[in-house]
Amino acid sequence: MDFRALRTFHAIAELGSLSKAADLLRIGQPALSRQMKLLEHELKAELFVRNGRGMVLTSAGQLLLARSLSLVRQIEQVRDDMQSLDRMPSGSVVLGVVPTVSAVLSARVARRAVAELPQVALRIVESYGGHLVEWLHRGRIDLSILYGPAVDLHLDVETLGRDELVAVGPKGSGLAERAPVDLAWLIGQRLALPSHSHGLRRLVEKAASRKKLPVDVVVEADSFRVLTNIVEEGIGYTILPPSAIHAELQQDRLEIAAFAPPGIAREVVLASATAKPASIASAAVADLVRTEIAALVREGRWRLVTAFEAGPR
Numbered sequence: 001m002d003f004r005a006l007r008t009f010h011a012i013a014e015l016g017s018l019s020k021a022a023d024l025l026r027i028g029q030p031a032l033s034r035q036m037k038l039l040e041h042e043l044k045a046e047l048f049v050r051n052g053r054g055m056v057l058t059s060a061g062q063l064l065l066a067r068s069l070s071l072v073r074q075i076e077q078v079r080d081d082m083q084s085l086d087r088m089p090s091g092s093v094v095l096g097v098v099p100t101v102s103a104v105l106s107a108r109v110a111r112r113a114v115a116e117l118p119q120v121a122l123r124i125v126e127s128y129g130g131h132l133v134e135w136l137h138r139g140r141i142d143l144s145i146l147y148g149p150a151v152d153l154h155l156d157v158e159t160l161g162r163d164e165l166v167a168v169g170p171k172g173s174g175l176a177e178r179a180p181v182d183l184a185w186l187i188g189q190r191l192a193l194p195s196h197s198h199g200l201r202r203l204v205e206k207a208a209s210r211k212k213l214p215v216d217v218v219v220e221a222d223s224f225r226v227l228t229n230i231v232e233e234g235i236g237y238t239i240l241p242p243s244a245i246h247a248e249l250q251q252d253r254l255e256i257a258a259f260a261p262p263g264i265a266r267e268v269v270l271a272s273a274t275a276k277p278a279s280i281a282s283a284a285v286a287d288l289v290r291t292e293i294a295a296l297v298r299e300g301r302w303r304l305v306t307a308f309e310a311g312p313r
Contacts, residue, residue, distance in 0.1 A: 005039045013065050016054040070139030090119035091281040096132040096144035100224050100244035108292045120281045129199050136273045142282040147199050148267030155271040161304030163241045165264040166256040170234045179257035190236035192219040207264050243302040
């Protein structure tokens with residue numbers, strides 16, 4: 001199976017368009033069409049069908065994409081690593097980040113990558129932990145910042161610290177004056193939380209179950225930005241890491257209060273797939289992540305319980 005044809009197949013599958021894939025790969029459309037016809041002839045299966053939305057994968061195409069994605073990325077990584085030896089790191093890196101971390105970290109990592117790793121094409125993907133773990137296993141992303149526990153992830157994991165969660169209320173609610181608040185008191189208020197599939201919801205319910213407290217949620221929202229808007233409107237309280245709402249706190253739009261001991265905390269980890277070694281470029285991006293998190297801790301922007309010394313590993 002020709003590697004160039006596989007790369008072409010992946011580009012068309014991702015973009016859903018022959019013309020867009022031709023622009024990306026800088027190859028004429030007739031040449032791309034010939035590659036796909038030869039690949040389909042070799043595999044004895046139709047990979048795409050055309051409709052009003054462009055090129056759509058058939059069931060055979062979906063199978064080929066799932067089975068070959070990790071292989072194509074590994075071959076590209078070998079090429080990038082060979083070109084990076086004794087030179088500036090180069091190649092593509094896909095970094096996954098959970099939304100509450102992305103709010104405080106992604107722009108800083110992107111700025112550093114542009115300045116210090118000009119030959120690395122960094123793509124930052126923001127999604128929830130379950131999706132990011134699946135994409136790591138499938139080879140769709142290279143690195144991810146997730147919430148633990150690390151032992152549950154079955155990945156190559158480095159613990160970065162523990163993120164303390166706080167109660168979040170609207171301005172003027174008097175929440176800050178109550179600090180530290182008991183979880184039982186907060187659960188007795190109107191609560192806005194993510195849905196059951198979200199790790200934060202599971203963490204809150206686990207903490208509540210230890211005290212035999214029922215969790216009654218008046219509004220569910222899987223976007224933490226929506227959660228903060230709901231709180232600002234006075235609809236209810238929520239639970240978030242303070243780093244995610246730093247701007248709102250600086251603008252005096254919200255109030256927060258720490259929980260009474262033992263509190264609620266999440267383990268923050270940097271994860272990669274165990275199936276393949278890290279590329280030179282992804283290792284360089286991982287160093288940027290560590291450096292920026294350490295800087296956020298020093299600046300008081302992110303109150304990780306366990307900080308670390310940043311630097312090359």
